[in-house]
Amino acid sequence: MANPLLNSFLPLFYISWFDDVLTETEMKTMKDAIDSQDWLTKTDKDELFSKIDVENPPSRSQINEWKEIISKGVDDNNDDELLTDVALKLALVENPETDNEELKKLYFFLQELEKSLGIISSEAIFAFKEKHDTITSKYVTEATFEVEKLTEILDGSQAETINKVKKIFTLPAFKYEESTDTEVYREKVLKWCKILAKEGLGATAYPKEHGGEDDVEAYFSIMETLSYHDLSLVIKFGVQFGLWGMSIQSLGTEKHYKKYLKDVGSLKLPGCFAMTETNHGSNVKSLETTATYDHKTKTFTVNTPHKLARKEYIGNAARDGQMATVFAKLIIDGKDHGVNAFIVPIRDSKNTILDGITIEDCGHKMGLNGVDNGIIYFKNVVIPKENMLDRFASVNSKGEFESPISSDNRRFFTMLGTLVGGRIGIPRSALAVAKSALAIAIRYGDQRRQFGPQGGSEVPILNYRMHQRRLMPYLAKSYAIHFALQYVTKRFLHRKEAEMQEIEALAAGMKAYSTWNTRDTVQECREACGGKGYLSENRFGALKNDTEVYTTFEGDNTVLMNLVAKNRLSEFRNQFGEMNAVSLFNYVVDQAKTSITYKNPFATRNTDENHLADPEFHLHAFQFREKEILASAAKRIKKLLDSGLDSFDAFNIAQHHLINVGQAYLERVVLEQFQLQIETTNDKGSQAILGKLFQLYALSTIEKNASWYLEQGYMEGVKTKAIRKAVNQLCWEIRQNAVPLVHAFNIPESCLSAPIVTKKK
Amino acid sequence: MANPLLNSFLPLFYISWFDDVLTETEMKTMKDAIDSQDWLTKTDKDELFSKIDVENPPSRSQINEWKEIISKGVDDNNDDELLTDVALKLALVENPETDNEELKKLYFFLQELEKSLGIISSEAIFAFKEKHDTITSKYVTEATFEVEKLTEILDGSQAETINKVKKIFTLPAFKYEESTDTEVYREKVLKWCKILAKEGLGATAYPKEHGGEDDVEAYFSIMETLSYHDLSLVIKFGVQFGLWGMSIQSLGTEKHYKKYLKDVGSLKLPGCFAMTETNHGSNVKSLETTATYDHKTKTFTVNTPHKLARKEYIGNAARDGQMATVFAKLIIDGKDHGVNAFIVPIRDSKNTILDGITIEDCGHKMGLNGVDNGIIYFKNVVIPKENMLDRFASVNSKGEFESPISSDNRRFFTMLGTLVGGRIGIPRSALAVAKSALAIAIRYGDQRRQFGPQGGSEVPILNYRMHQRRLMPYLAKSYAIHFALQYVTKRFLHRKEAEMQEIEALAAGMKAYSTWNTRDTVQECREACGGKGYLSENRFGALKNDTEVYTTFEGDNTVLMNLVAKNRLSEFRNQFGEMNAVSLFNYVVDQAKTSITYKNPFATRNTDENHLADPEFHLHAFQFREKEILASAAKRIKKLLDSGLDSFDAFNIAQHHLINVGQAYLERVVLEQFQLQIETTNDKGSQAILGKLFQLYALSTIEKNASWYLEQGYMEGVKTKAIRKAVNQLCWEIRQNAVPLVHAFNIPESCLSAPIVTKKK
Secondary structure, three states, X not given: OOOHHHHHHHHHHHHHHHOOOOOHHHHHHHHHHHHOOOOOOHHHHHHHHHHOOOXXXXXXXXXXXXHHHHHOOOOOOXXXXXXXXXXXXHHHHOOOOOOHHHHHXXXXXXXXHHHHOOOOHHHHHHHHOOOOOOHHHHOOOOOOOOHHHHHHHHHHHHHHHHHHHHHHHOOHXXXXXXXXXXHHHHHHHHHHHXXXXXXXXXXXXXXXXXXXXXXXXXXXXXXXXXXXXXXHHHHHHHHHHHHHHHHHHHXXXXXXXXXXXXXXXXXXXOEEEEOOEOOEOOOHHHOOOEEEEEOOOOEEEEEOOOHHHOEEEEOOOOOOOOEEEEEEEEEEOOEEEEEEEEEEEOEOOOOOEOOOEEEEEOOOEOOOXXXXXXXXXXXXXXXXXXXXXXXXXXXXXXXXXXXXXXXXXXXHHHHHHHOOOXXXXXXXXXXXXXXXXXXXXXXXXXXXXXXXXXXXXXXXXXXXXXXXXXXXXXXXXXXXXXXXXXXXXXXXXXXXXXXXXXXXXXXXXXXXXXXXXXXXXXXXXXXXXXXXXXEHHHOHHHHHHHHHHHHOOOOOHHHHHHHHHHHHHHHHHHHHOOOOHHHHHHHHHHHHHXXXXXXXXXXXXXXXXXXXXXHHXXXXXXXXXXXXXXXXHHHHHHHHHHOOOOHHHHHHHOHHHHHHHHHHHHHHHHHHHHHHHHHOOOOHHHHHHHHHHHHHHHHHHHHHOHHHHHHHOOOOHHHHHHHXXXXXXXXXXXXXXXXHHHHOOXXXXXXXXXXXXXXXX | OOOHXXXXXXXXXXXXXXXXXXXXXXXXXXXXXXHOOOOOOHHHHHHHHHHOOOOOOOOHHHHHHHHHHHHOOOOOXXXXXXXXXXXXXXXXXXXOOOOHHHHHXXXXXXXXXXXXXXXXXXXXXXXXXXXXXXXXXXXXXXXXXXXXXXXXXXXXXXXXXXXXXXXXXXXXXXXXXXXXXXXXHHHHHHHHHHHHXXXXXXXXXXXXXXXXXXXXXXXXXHHHHHOOOOHHHHHHHHHHHHHHHHHHHHHOOHHHHHHHHHHHXXXXXXXXXXXXXXXXXXXXXXXXXXXXXXXXXXXXXXXXXXXXHOEEEEOOOOOOOOXXXXXXXXXXXXXXXXXXXEXXXXXXXXXXXXXXXXXXXXXXXXXXXXXXXXXXXXXXXXXXXXXXXXXXXXEOOOOXXXXXXXXXXXXXXXXXXXXXXXXXXXXXXXXXXXXXXXXXXXXXXXXXXXXXXXXOOOOEHHHOHHHHHHHHHXXXXXXXXXXXXXXXXXXXXXXXXXXXXXXXXXXXXXXXXXXXXXXXXXXXXXXXXXXXXXXXXXXXXXXXXXXXXXXXXXXXXXXXXXXXXXXHHHHHHHHHOXXXXXXXXXXXXXXXXXOHHHXXXXXXXXXOHHHHOOHXXXXXXXXXXXXXXXXXXXXXXXXXXXXXXXXXXXXXXXXXXHHHHHHHHHHHHHHHHHHHHHHOOOOHHHHHHHHHHHHHHHHHHHHHOHHHHHHHOOOOHHHHHHXXXXXXXXXXXXXXXXXXXXXXXXXXXXXXXXHHHHXXX
8 A cells, every 4th residue: 555554454355355245335334434534635545445446346466465465464373363453563564653643543443344344353353364273173072081981881780791792793704794685685694693593692581491591681782782783683683582582482381492492592493473464563452363273173273364464574584484473363163362372384494485375575675674574474374282372371172262361452461561572672772773873973073074263274063062962962862761771671670560561661662762762863963974974884874774663663652652651641540549530639739739849930940050950950850740741631631531522532632642641751760760870870980971961861851841841830931041051061061072972882893884983084 | 140130240340351451459449349338138249249259250251141241231323322321221131120229229339330440431331332433433534625726736837847747757667766786776867867858858957059948947847846756866867967067057158058068968978066075065165176277288287185185975976977067276376266167077978987087986875876976086187278167267368367256255155156056956856755755654644544442443543643743744844845945946046146145045044944854754754654664665765765865965954054044144234234232232122012012911822713823923923033033143142252252162152043043034934935825826725725734834833932932921831732732633624635635746656656555455
């Protein structure tokens, strides 16, 4: 510039043109402002105007010259410098004697100008800086606990079994199958199962006298650990040793154990669990396949009465199964004795399909294509009497039906109850998959850099608050569910007859809760890995598609949640007698009393940090919700029934409400078990980080249910807002430990496999 | 019974044993109650006790005998009959003269007994009935509008183009590819593209003088309609004719059009759009590939400086592409002139990869395996000067850089702006997929029956309230998004320079909104179809996996939502000058004034049906949220900046809030456009059902945001609860029209394909 003082305008002009942040109107504003300054001469003004003439923009090389001039005034090491500070230095460089008054005017004018143009001075300065650090840029992974100690807590007494399985994964045979050919994949999965059987893992749950270890707990741990590897393997393994083998063990008697269990455990006798029919998947009480008894020949004739009564989706059926546990209505002398279970051979040992059996392949599926699901039709297939699995019902020597349980319904549900183990294996397998997805996405988020402060280097995407918000709550939830599933497993292992209904509901509910969580976690993790997440090599395709059916099989989740809700309603009835107006009223009054301290203005508006972090507050909020929702559902159904509605209609109208009954119950159980775990954790480092995860699980669940708490007046807006902020803050704090937390899952790198995190670049 | 009067107890005993609804304690209760009745003799009591002795349960044949006796008292045609009515009839059958007093006692005793045992008399009766109808059972599909008329409204002016594409689908060549072999699939997709090109569809958007139709609107309709068929086809088609062709048309000049467009449109010249690099996917401004100009030879040398700067995920690259539009930093005399676009040959016409080019296959992906995505490395590849796409920047005859846009940033974003069409094609393609998923799931839900009232036949699962809740809001949302995308398309087609930033933000936002909606819709629809939904033949696998990357490509959704939010903030600034305390305060006061009528107790508690159904209420609620969230985000960021935080940190802290700014803006736009559509719909039947869908979209969106409205005091709990009920009711009402509503999408059956709905059983 002719007048060197005017160089102080260059930073402003530079960013105006270079980044085009200003509109034409704003350029005009700038011009008018300059025009109004009487301490500038006409020549000064004209020179300045020439630089901001939208009709005559500066050339590129001119802009670059400006930058070189400006750079002289910038201090790379001073992060607090403003654009106006630089401007002032520029004015001084070639003009050390300018009197102070003029400089002051200049300084204030420039400041005003920037403000009125909406330029953020502290941000704009970075256009001229070589480097730029921010809080966001500097944040890095730093473990505050010992990873191995947390792994010990997670694995608990099952460490040995878990490590045994992991060691098997190191065998070269366990390399992932990459072929998209279904036949190749099925062959590989069968081979894997054979290796596991050979290692004795298949028979783990069976009695010692039949080749097993009598260790159901270990069986679940095996299922879970296998889920770090291939899900088709898990399901094939589960069908053979769980569904097929355990149906014999749970529904049969000694003669069946002797005859079959050893061969099942060694995989010499591959078999199926043939319950589901095309027309009856959820409503299995209404299965239509028949097994008709003939006392003369002492045989049952198994038959598929029509096409839609065929057995469908049966694992092990399309390719390998030689026998099947078939669920069919038992008919004696024309009378229907409800659904019972029978062992029916379907292939001979050379794998030839037997007479009367028709098998179709279910064909390609979204996932689990290493499992040979099939369709089975029976055309008057005759089996000997001893093939009836007769623990709960039998045909006596006179050809009469006999059962210690007189009700067909009750007997059938008792039979199903013995099979509840499947509803523990599946959510545990699902959780392992959620952990794998988190391990990949969180480690990738820690490495992957994209965008950054102006003039600064790019930032790990896990430092972005939204990225944390997307992943940290799922990380917390996966820890929460881990301990809850340990609890369900223990309840199942030490079950007593009287607790069975409760345990069944608990397992059904946790199956839904965990598999839905996996669905959501894997989805979010895939998206968090962008295009890399879409490549099959990074495993989200398999994790997502293989577990997609987890929300459907072993009981459709929505149907299960209805079941849980109905169980809660009957618990309610047990506790308060019949569901009449008086007892409901008493219950509600009782509820109100216990929560009175929480419904005063101080509590509903309490946003104190310590209060929000207090596990007692969390537990009370969860319990309050659980009880209140249950009571209101009961009231509502009663009201609908009283109005003369059919109970089927009444329950249908309240269905959405009932799902929430189940949800609130499960959330309370999960919270409670997580808290118990923390209380009994000795290692301080682990305890502290588990405590943070607990808080995040608790508060993000409350946040999800915020509208309900607000409706109830249990919290006011200030509190739910404070909780939202607390969730953000917890996500930020946990991010520091996020990578160590997924390392604590201790998933073998060969299983994780995803090159985005396991390969050196 | 010895005393025939006692037969009246049989119904109660029967259901106690048959369904095992009573616990042992309750059996004891029953025994005690009987014991306390002085009008029963000792012999009577003993006989009754013998029937409810838990130590000696009745035999099965005995229970069946009871049922036969009971059936005589049941009137199959009287739905109002209670268990006690039947009991009384049984007492009378063999005992017509029993004196009234005794009968009365008996009647009241049985009533009391049932109540104290928690038996719902009107439900239990159905154990003895042959048939049983309920409201839930009777509800069926019944169209209240003409399907063809609604289709006309949806297709609008594009009906001809849409029908032309649908006709092509009927060619035998368009049968779906079932092979899991990637090579076979890619070959098929290329063949399909060639057929479409031959039919003239590829060049639709290009100028007439270069073989096209100059019809961009038709191009979008083609993309959308193709999405009913195969998604790999859509993307391959989009890469070739959209990304590759349109990059030439948008970034090049006449000489390029002449040289390339005809061959691109006929697919003689397959090409790629090579922007994304491994290290830069979202932050494309920082791409690292270089194009260095040499004035002596008048050439550019294109180079990949290091491995992670390779071009990745490039469609058409792995197999078919012969040229690519490559985005690279232009370097002249050592100076960086920002990212520009260049045409670089990568294969010759015989498909041999050229010198200096290395291509790798991206390998198997979650979906879209019919598209040959590849990785490209350039090793000093020399191209002639005319290969620079020089609409926005060029090298002049002196070898100097020239551009009408002086800022590198601005120029790059102007270039990207011309490519915004991709962000319209993708959400429209996504919506077509959501429609397909809904068509399958809703038609299946209408046919599939499972469970039912006791003694009644099974019920279509779409009659279950929860099933409606899962699907109806997505049906409403797909209609809402349809009209919003029509609006975005029109805005784009008639764009003016000054609106470009707004249109870009709108397109970016709707891309995110629509693709996330498709992700969720397809997921819910898959689950709603249970095991059948998991079979590939029913297409959810393809619909889900092919669109999985839609939330990532053409801009990661989360990044796009940030962009939308920043655009909204700058609109805010434009409207109110700088973001200072005074203008913010004024804005908020202004807001408060306009909403004063809505924040009085009457309005916040108004649960009147007409009010909840009023589009004015909906629009105000959406607008209030949009403005309030924007203002609070602006205030928050200002506060953070004022506290001395770096703007990068400040925006990071508010990131979660900013996503909501974008969300609220999009929801308002969608609502507004839906409402405009309804106002201009002449056909009364269509208008009425669209009105219902509009209400459901409006109220279910408010329900989703309920906690926010409650926090703001804009609504009270009574109102949000009433809205929840209104949503349930709307789901129930719309279910009747649900099947006709998906028929109105008019998706060809051959495309829908799913045997669960298209095949006769």
